[in-house]
Amino acid sequence: xxxxxxxxxxxxxxxxxxxxxxxxxxxxxxxxxxxxxxxxxxxxxxxxxxxxxxxxxxxxxxxxxxxxxxxxxxxxxxxxxxxxxxxxxxxxxxxxxxxxxxxxxxxxxxxxxxxxxxxxxxxxxxxxxxxxxxxxxxxxxxxxxxxxxxxxxxxxxxxxxxxxxxxxxxxxxxxxxxxxxxxxxxxxxxxxxxxxxxxxxxxxxxxxxxxxxxxxxxxxxxxxxxxxxxxxxxxxxxxxxxxxxxxxxxxxxxxxxxxxxxxxxxxxxxxxxxxxxxxxxxxxxxxxxxxxxxxxxxxxxxxxxxxxxxxxxxxxxxxxxxxxxxxxxxxxxxxxxxxxxxxxxxxxxxxxxxxxxxxxxxxxxxxxxxxxxxxxxxxxxxxxxxxxxxxxxxxxxxxxxxxxxxxxxxxxxxxxxxxxxxxxxxxxxxxxxxxxxxxx
Amino acid sequence: xxxxxxxxxxxxxxxxxxxxxxxxxxxxxxxxxxxxxxxxxxxxxxxxxxxxxxxxxxxxxxxxxxxxxxxxxxxxxxxxxxxxxxxxxxxxxxxxxxxxxxxxxxxxxxxxxxxxxxxxxxxxxxxxxxxxxxxxxxxxxxxxxxxxxxxxxxxxxxxxxxxxxxxxxxxxxxxxxxxxxxxxxxxxxxxxxxxxxxxxxxxxxxxxxxxxxxxxxxxxxxxxxxxxxxxxxxxxxxxxxxxxxxxxxxxxxxxxxxxxxxxxxxxxxxxxxxxxxxxxxxxxxxxxxxxxxxxxxxxxxxxxxxxxxxxxxxxxxxxxxxxxxxxxxxxxxxxxxxxxxxxxxxxxxxxxxxxxxxxxxxxxxxxxxxxxxxxxxxxxxxxxxxxxxxxxxxxxxxxxxxxxxxxxxxxxxxxxxxxxxxxxxxxxxxxxxxxxxxxx
Numbered sequence: 105x106x107x108x109x110x111x112x113x114x115x116x117x118x119x120x121x122x123x124x125x126x127x128x129x130x131x132x133x134x135x136x137x138x139x140x141x142x143x144x145x146x147x148x149x150x151x152x153x154x155x156x157x158x159x160x161x162x163x164x165x166x167x168x169x170x171x172x173x174x175x176x177x178x179x180x181x182x183x184x185x186x187x188x189x190x191x192x193x194x195x196x197x198x199x200x201x202x203x204x205x206x207x208x209x210x211x212x213x214x215x216x217x218x219x220x221x222x223x224x225x226x227x228x229x230x231x232x233x234x235x236x237x238x239x240x241x242x243x244x245x246x247x248x249x250x251x252x253x254x255x256x257x258x259x260x261x262x263x264x265x266x267x268x269x270x271x272x273x274x275x276x277x278x279x280x281x282x283x284x285x286x287x288x289x290x291x292x293x294x295x296x297x298x299x300x301x302x303x304x305x306x307x308x309x310x311x312x313x314x315x316x317x318x319x320x321x322x323x324x325x326x327x328x329x330x331x332x333x334x335x336x337x338x339x340x341x342x343x344x345x346x347x348x349x350x351x352x353x354x355x356x357x358x359x360x361x362x363x364x365x366x367x368x369x370x371x372x373x374x375x376x377x378x379x380x381x382x383x384x385x386x387x388x389x390x391x392x393x394x395x396x397x398x399x400x401x402x403x404x405x406x407x408x409x410x411x412x413x414x415x416x417x418x419x420x421x422x423x424x425x426x427x428x429x430x431x432x433x434x435x436x437x438x439x440x441x442x443x444x445x446x447x448x449x450x451x452x453x454x455x456x457x458x459x460x461x462x463x464x465x466x467x468x469x470x471x472x473x474x475x476x477x478x479x480x481x482x483x484x485x486x487x488x489x490x491x492x493x494x495x496x497x498x499x500x501x502x503x504x505x506x507x508x509x510x511x512x513x514x515x516x517x518x519x520x521x522x523x524x525x526x527x528x529x530x531x532x533x534x535x536x537x538x539x540x541x542x543x544x
Numbered sequence: 545x546x547x548x549x550x551x552x553x554x555x556x557x558x559x560x561x562x563x564x565x566x567x568x569x570x571x572x573x574x575x576x577x578x579x580x581x582x583x584x585x586x587x588x589x590x591x592x593x594x595x596x597x598x599x600x601x602x603x604x605x606x607x608x609x610x611x612x613x614x615x616x617x618x619x620x621x622x623x624x625x626x627x628x629x630x631x632x633x634x635x636x637x638x639x640x641x642x643x644x645x646x647x648x649x650x651x652x653x654x655x656x657x658x659x660x661x662x663x664x665x666x667x668x669x670x671x672x673x674x675x676x677x678x679x680x681x682x683x684x685x686x687x688x689x690x691x692x693x694x695x696x697x698x699x700x701x702x703x704x705x706x707x708x709x710x711x712x713x714x715x716x717x718x719x720x721x722x723x724x725x726x727x728x729x730x731x732x733x734x735x736x737x738x739x740x741x742x743x744x745x746x747x748x749x750x751x752x753x754x755x756x757x758x759x760x761x762x763x764x765x766x767x768x769x770x771x772x773x774x775x776x777x778x779x780x781x782x783x784x785x786x787x788x789x790x791x792x793x794x795x796x797x798x799x800x801x802x803x804x805x806x807x808x809x810x811x812x813x814x815x816x817x818x819x820x821x822x823x824x825x826x827x828x829x830x831x832x833x834x835x836x837x838x839x840x841x842x843x844x845x846x847x848x849x850x851x852x853x854x855x856x857x858x859x860x861x862x863x864x865x866x867x868x869x870x871x872x873x874x875x876x877x878x879x880x881x882x883x884x885x886x887x888x889x890x891x892x893x894x895x896x897x898x899x900x901x902x903x904x905x906x907x908x909x910x911x912x913x914x915x916x917x918x919x920x921x922x923x924x925x926x927x928x929x930x931x932x933x934x935x936x937x938x939x940x941x942x943x944x945x946x947x948x949x950x951x952x953x954x955x956x957x958x959x960x961x962x963x964x965x966x967x968x969x970x971x972x973x974x975x976x977x978x979x980x981x982x983x984x
Contacts, residue, residue, distance in 0.1 A: 190861025205669060221858045222915075224887045224908040225938075226817040229645060252857060255890045255903045255911060262891040286900055307861070368808060368873055369850055377666040388862035395866025408870025410809055412852060417692060418661045420971060421630025421747070422828035426835025428970035430848025433808055447664045450695045451702040460726055463695045466982060468664040471695060475662075478977035485973065498665075530868035533925065534860060537918035542906060 106329070107496040108336055108505045111350040115480065115490045116357050116435070125365045125432045125489045127357065135520075136346070139356055142519035143344050150342075156304040157511060158342075160312035161335035161504070167327055170299070170314060173277075174321035178214060181240040185217045185230070186319050187260065188244030189252045191307030192279075193220035194385040196244075196319035199311065199330070201381035202503050206445055207324035214240070216323060222252045227259070236267045236275065240322075243278050244315055246301045248285020251538070257287075279314045306526050308389045309511055312504075326500040333504030341512040351512035354491070358435065359517050361489060362409045367435050370409055371427065374439035375416035375476040378498050382439070383413035386510055393514045393525035400522045407523055417475040424479060428486050436483060436490040440476050443497040444469040546769070547936040548776055548945045551790040555920065555930045556797050556875070565805045565872045565929045567797065575960075576786070579796055582959035583784050590782075596744040597951060598782075600752035601775035601944070607767055610739070610754060613717075614761035618654060621680045625657045625670070626759050627700065628684030629692045631747030632719075633660035634825040636684075636759035639751065639770070641821035642943050646885055647764035654680070656763060662692045667699070676707045676715065680762075683718050684755055686741045688725020691978070697727075719754045746966050748829045749951055752944075766940040773944030781952040791952035794931070798875065799957050801929060802849045807875050810849055811867065814879035815856035815916040818938050822879070823853035826950055833954045833965035840962045847963055857915040864919060868926050876923060876930040880916050883937040884909040 118126030149155045186196050197218045207213060219230050241260050245253045264272035273296050280287040282300035291298035299314035310316065312334055317327045341351035361367035370390065372383040395408035414423050416438070427434055450471075452464030463471070483490050495502045518525030558566030589595045626636050637658045647653060659670050681700050685693045704712035713736050720727040722740035731738035739754035750756065752774055757767045781791035801807035810830065812823040835848035854863050856878070867874055890911075892904030903911070923930050935942045958965030 189858060193858075194862065206665075221817055221855060222908045222912050223815075223817045224884045224912070225646075227908060228886045228888055249899060250861075251903065251911065252861075254900060255906075255908060258890050258893055258900070258903065259888055259908070261893055286894075286897060290894075368871065375663075377661055377663045384862075391863045391866035391870075395868075395870035397869035406869065406871050408866045410850075410852065410866065410870070410874070412850065415661060418629060418633075420974060421690075421692075422634065422824075423831045424974065425968045425970040426831035426848045426850065428835075428973075429837035429846065430831075430835035430850070431808065431846050434850070444664045446668045448668055448699055450698050453698055453701055454726075454730075457726060459689060460694060460698070462979075462982070463691065463698065466695075468662045468667060468695060468699070471691065471978075471982070472662045472664070474981045475974070475978050478981060479974045481977055482973040486970075528865045530865040530926075531860060533868075533922040534864065534915070534919045537921055538911075538915050539902075541914045541918060542902070542911070 106332060106336075106501045108333070108340070109502055109509065110494045111353065112492045112494065113353055113357060115484045116361070120484055121487045121489050123487070125361065125367055125487060127360060127365070127489070131364055132356070132360065135356065135360065138520060139346055139352060140344065142516055143352065145519045146516060147342065154304070155515065156302050157309040157312070158338055160302070160305070161331040161338060161508070166314065167317065167331060170317050170321045170327065173297070174318070177240065178322050178324070179212070180238070181214045182238040183217065183234055184214045184240045184242060184319065184322055185219065185234070186242045186244060187219070187253050187256045188315070189220045189250060191310050191388060192244035192246070192253070192315055193218050194388050195311030195316040198381040198385040198507070199316050199320045199325060199503065200323050202378045202498055203320070203325045203500055204323045205378070206498070209324065213324045214322065216319065219256070220252070222255060227256065231260075231263065236264060239275060241276050242319060243276060243287060244280070245285075245287060246281055246307060246310070248280050248287035254286070277318070279318060308392055311385070311507055329500035330504035333501035334508035337505045337508035337512065341509055351509050352516050354510070354513040355516035355520060357491070358409060359520055361435050365432075367433055367489065368409055369412055369434045371412040371414050371434055371436045372439065373414040373416050373419070373436055375472055376439060376441045376444070376498060377415065379439050379441070380413065380415050382503070382506065385507070387411040387413060389510060389514050392528050394517055394521065394523060395530070396523050397530065400524055405523070407521060416479065417472055420475065420479060427488060428483060432487065434488065436488065438476060438480060438490060438492040439495065440473065440492055441495045441498055444472070445497060546772060546776075546941045548773070548780070549942055549949065550934045551793065552932045552934065553793055553797060555924045556801070560924055561927045561929050563927070565801065565807055565927060567800060567805070567929070571804055572796070572800065575796065575800065578960060579786055579792060580784065582956055583792065585959045586955060587782065594744070595955065596742050597749040597752070598778055600742070600745070601771040601778060601948070606754065607757065607771060610757050610761045610767065613737070614758070617680065618762050618764070619652070620678070621654045622678040623657065623674055624654045624680045624682060624759065624762055625659065625674070626682045626684060627659070627693050627696045628755070629660045629690060631750050631828060632684035632686070632693070632755055633658050634828050635751030635756040638821040638825040638947070639756050639760045639765060639943065640763050642818045642938055643760070643765045643940055644763045645818070646938070649764065653764045654762065656759065659696070660692070662695060667696065671700075671703065676704060679715060681716050682759060683716060683727060684720070685725075685727060686721055686747060686750070688720050688727035688729075694726070717758070719758060748832055751825070751947055769940035770944035773941035774948035777945045777948035777952065781949055791949050792956050794950070794953040795956035795960060797931070798849060799960055801875050805872075807873055807929065808849055809852055809874045811852040811854050811874055811876045812879065813854040813856050813859070813876055815912055816879060816881045816884070816938065817855065819879050819881070820853065820855055822943070822946065825947070827851040827853060829950060829954050832968050834957055834961065834963060835970070836963050837970065840964055845963070847961060856919065857912060860915065860919060867928060868923060872927065874928065876928065878916060878920060878930060878932040879935065880913065880932055881935045881938055884912070885937060
């Protein structure tokens with residue numbers, strides 16, 4: 105099962121999609137040197153410990169500690185609630201959606217909830233449906249001060265203590281900075297179990313820290329296989345040659361489609377429901393890392409490429425009309441799954457009706473994958489650039505491989521563009537205005 | 545509770561957001577005449593019966609028939625599965641997500657499922673969790689031949705008959721063309737109850753036909769109030785003056801942002817989880833209606849504006865960095881809810897910690913709405929055009945009002961642009977290639 109994702113970039117080429125959006129070899133040539141400089145920059149920063157997300161798959165001690173904790177508690181709980189927002193929710197939700205339903209003994213595993221919004225109707229509805237005696241709350245904020253997560257924690261903390269008295273502590277586990285912040289202080293003072301996030305790893309690169317690994321382990325997901333898949337991606341995606349390094353291939357082609365061909369939108373379109381949350385995770389990664397007003401030289405660039413999501417085959421009946429005939433402003437990144445683990449044969453019920461009988465004997469998986477290939481062919485024929493990530497199957501190894509590849513693609517794109525992919529200055533004003541208005 | 549949505553367009557104006565994306569009065573003036581022509585065109589087509597979706601809120605006989613059927617069956621079922629794709633799923637899913645959890649006696653109402661994809665893992669997982677004896681399948685396809693829906697129907701039909709023998713009929717209800725297609729034929733031959741879709745109403749305008757109303761009524765939603773809200777929108781949104789007609793205001797400003805300011809993306813961003821599926825519904829409506837290669841004159845235009853969705857406050861931690869600092873290529877359509885029906889007070893648990901205590905005494909609803917207003921202010925300050933639809937609360941009347949307003953905005957935009965908003969020629973090639981490849 106340890107098979108990596110294969111990436112097919114051929115439908116980005118001018119020979120496949122033509123004008124106006126196809127990329128020619130001579131479009132790319134002038135940028136090889138800049139790509140090599142970006143590679144050297146990344147390797148140097150990695151060597152000096154400034155990009156610790158590369159090393160996360162190798163943190164065997166942390167992985168073992170998480171697995172041990174998960175095994176010791178998971179049978180006590182029917183429900184696990186992750187209180188976190190942004191990367192603190194998108195990462196674990198992506199892992200759970202992709203992998204949480206095909207684990208062994210799935211019926212003995214707790215149900216997961218990711219109430220990342222401070223929507224009172226939604227949060228109240230969730231709390232009313234939980235049995236607090238059998239629920240574990242994983243509170244996740246690196247800084248320890250994220251308002252949405254802290255306010256949810258305060259509400260939950262009051263209800264737990266009211267119901268369970270001093271046992272409330274057994275229903276909380278924190279994931280936060282190893283030293284700093286309110287959550288770390290509370291964990292010390294009230295003796296609540298806490299896992300640490302490497303201070304050098306930001307929210308959108310945190311899926312392989314305890315932010316993602318702890319909920320995954322509690323869901324019964326094989327986090328060792330997840331990390332093996334990610335480690336395999338690190339091996340391939342640190343090769344200097346863009347041709348051999350899929351992460352650089354993705355980063356370079358998306359950036360050049362933006363800058364040379366005005367392709368302002370990248371649509372991630374899995375033909376597999378389980379992978380849809382990975383598209384949500386990618387949206388944050390690509391949007392927040394690369395959507396920046398100024399570059400590292402301080403020049404105003406207003407760079408950004410909008411990451412969209414769509415679901416195949418569903419959105420063939422919703423968005424594909426636009427992708428096929430609208431402006432040439434999109435590149436589609438298909439996710440295709442060769443083996444869906446389960447398949448259903450379409451029965452022959454109306455042998456006298458040729459239209460209905462046509463589908464009989466085929467499987468749903470066959471139909472779904474054929475629809476992907478047909479849509480890919482039609483988009484290509486209509487001059488719409490697209491690429492495909494092919495999953496042999498959706499398993500911990502392939503998902504780890506996929507997520508790490510995209511993280512490296514993003515960090516590479518930042519370096520290539522001369523943009524800092526690790527900050528998010530644009531959201532500060534909103535935070536300040538919220539606090540100001542709440543004070544009034 | 546019969547209060548309409550209020551629309552605030554002031555942050556689209558140059559006086560609020562400045563260059564490069566703000567709209568000045570003199571930008572709009574040259575287009576008033578074209579807008580009036582579009583209005584006259586719509587009114588004339590409506591008068592000659594060519595736009596029957598305008599009249600759907602008034603079909604009292606259909607509404608009564610649906611309510612009667614729903615009352616007669618809903619207590620028999622714990623689960624209702626809607627088998628449909630595109631508008632046949634997005635409409636009912638939007639209604640159920642928005643309104644399905646605040647109905648009276650919600651605990652006696654059946655659970656709903658919208659497995660719109662032919663994903664074998666997902667569909668198998670759903671079928672394994674259902675008790676067929678207590679499940680009703682609503683099969684929805686206007687043509688009666690949609691491959692995804694028909695193949696799901698065949699699988700379900702075989703299982704139902706195997707389990708329930710001749711009683712399988714009581715577990716099926718069809719929504720389809722009144723005369724034509726395979727589903728209508730099956731309903732006649734096998735005596736399966738079927739509701740009719742007006743042949744002049746296409747999938748993405750079908751939410752107020754039995755496509756949306758039947759599942760809504762089965763969920764206990766007040767479809768009379770829904771239609772009253774929609775009727776109120778028809779009254780306002782047939783006024784000739786763009787200033788008094790919010791649908792024309794939306795249609796005109798989004799089209800001019802696209803054509804004059806290169807704003808290629810419209811982001812619908814509810815600050816309310818229950819309204820997120822309305823954004824999915826809108827994505828189909830705007831993308832598939834207006835994303836077209838040729839206009840009515842036969843000229844190649846490749847028009848289109850990409851409808852995106854985001855969730856506030858969640859996506860402040862994911863996408864807002866890009867919206868704030870990236871290219872000036874987006875307009876944000878906020879959905880704000882004044883009264884969330886339920887609210888939760890944030891308790892004071894750490895009085896000695898000023899940071900944590902700061903939130904105490906406020907409510908989650910207060911925090912959520914303040915975050916919306918702060919984000920709106922910050923985006924405006926950063927030159928990002930935005931508008932707000934304010935819901936007094938999320939109820940059947942306001943949701944009906946909202947959906948009809950957007951349908952008229954879309955049909956108006958089509959007329960204004962000289963584009964046919966009712967066809968979808970771009971998806972034919974994919975359908976043909978799928979059938980070809982399945983034959984092999």
